Amino acid sequence: MSRTDSQGALRIALLGCGTVGSSVARRLLDGPEDFAQRIGRPIELVGIAVRDVDKARPGIPTELLTTDAEGLVADADLVVELMGGLEPARALILRAIGHGASVVTANKQLLGADGPSLYEAASAAGVDLQYEAAVAAAIPLIRPMRESLAGDHVRRVMGIVNGTTNFILDKMSRTGADLQDVLAEAQELGYAEADPTADVEGHDAQAKAAILASLAFHSRVGTDDVTCEGISQITSDDIRAVRKMGCELKLLAICERVVGSDGNPAVSARVHPTIIPRSHPLATVREAFNAVFVETELAGDLMFYGQGAGGDPTASAVLGDLVQAARHRVLGGRGAGESAYAALPILPLSDIRTRYAIRLGVKDEPGVLAFVATVFGESGISIESMLQGIRRSDDGLAPLTISTHEATEQQVNDAVARLRDLNSVGTVASVLRMEGIE
Template identity: 80%
Template structure:
């Protein structure tokens, strides 16, 4: 190929999946080819779109239907750049590996696959000398992955704490503002399209769990799989929990928390967890409303950084995908390479039982003299320090009074022992909830 042809020959783009995000990506490529050509330095040509059903109407994508194919395997073999928007583990993994084998760089938003098998994909891309980009895998349109991989490459990240699931943020925010029950707000979220018909991945925390694995791997240069991330969803949260948190001057958020921690033997390790978290209303994450995402990053040199924006939706996610596509295409034109896996630190993942944080425990106790002293004794015996106790009004139906106990920082294992012993006290009716606190 002559030099002039090399600068004008289109780069072939294959799109795997044409759902809401895929349709938005395809439409932008079809409607604005001159913009991409100017930004990349060569034209981008959409050579095919792999779909499951050829007969499904796709007018919104503005596609020439001759581009549609059910032969995804064949499509990836004739592309320079592959966009994978199928999701899930298979066939996405096999198609991405095939794309690498045939010399194509890949853009994906597949958090589940990256969380489960990221190292294998990194290795395959490296061996093939191509790029793997995945900005859309975490926090939608928010530029987060590239700053973590590149802008902060010379800094040391201490902690990443963020709202990375819009569905649960919408639910908890609405419960906080209206006092409604979780089931009612979840039904509204489904009607508005914020939650799927089966919301399990969101409300049980699994979506955020995979994203936390990706963030922890990038932040601490250590391989962290989804299975390494402790996960607790929001299904047990009640309107009583929300009211208790409000009385504390705080809000409740489902947070992904990844941090560099000190292990019991004094060496460094990594903690990655997802759970409902009490956050003071003065904290930047407390003001994140509706279905928005936000990630708070603490570093040694840059200090505290906040990344905020829409974490889902067709067009915002397409923005992240297309940004990666332009980056990968530029590398093809210039012969450059994007960043690969950085796992040199190889820090051990610390089990949840060794992680230290603060807690708010809500129990129902008998409204009698000496009860608070007996409760405090349990905390003293297990080595968990109490910061404050707030007792509510005695209920007329069972004679019990709600008691909220806020602790100083303690190990998760010690706290679990404390809760178990509280349940064994005759004066304690129930342990209604145990919530972690951050940012205080």
């Protein structure tokens, strides 16, 4: 008879004791009676796997710390993985599942890269694999998409899923500061890591987009299927131009059900800086907050908003998963597993149609606008508006922002190449995509 089959306490193993892990551990240790009432059986935190048992961890009993992660997961009913990264997290999760333990994880990198093998292992073993905290931390998003919207059809998911980049772009918009200055402030405040590459280059949001697209469209979408472009090239001039358009610039994860060139349904998943009108709900998301906008067939438009990072907010989502998985072990049943029946193909970015804003530096001479318009026409792109600026750059070029109707990436790339060959165009300063603009 296993420990779970008896009426003893459910044995919980924690892998990782960083900011989130410490918060989870303290909550489990501070309120075991509450958890027992919610779950229907006592729980026991039997150990915490760490790299260095001598490191100071306030509020965490040292006798719980161990470097023997494999031994710990082999003797647990429920494993909480908060180590991050691909290995040894993957091997430990599979080991836990193999021993019949349910798993809670916040590891978006692993789920985005190799989620299907973990889902299949959990399904074969008849245990839960829960991951609410992998996307948008404390915001209840994964469970509503897996369960509440299971009878609906999701058309599109568009969201701010990285607080660091939202803090940077929001501060640039409100103050006019340059990216590097705001990034330094974000690092001082703890919003950005010493190495901010995963955030600034969009890789964090890319993994989250893969998870969201897989859930929304019942298809397997991996991190490598998500086109990714970060904010490292965004300048204060870009922000000023966007504000003159009555818009805001956000790094968005955009996942949508589209129609491929063959007329059949497909999935598009991308992460990139995006211009949205100030009237759009996502435009008002400030500081390091996250928000996800979900468009559905029956429920209409839904918005999920809250703190998308941090020790306590992320711990809240982890503990919610823990309670659910533990209740399933006590009362029977399982949580929702992978749903990939649709198996829709992934449409490349080159085939996606969206609107664009192309910011140019042009010579102040007659005929320039006509030359520029001709280039767009020859590339098959319809121009929606041209916004001329007054301020000249140091080299005497005048700013010109072109807003287009929907076009493909290939059409825009062709137009940009032609523009660079024009004598009257000094620079193609930026090419940004636009969403939510009628």
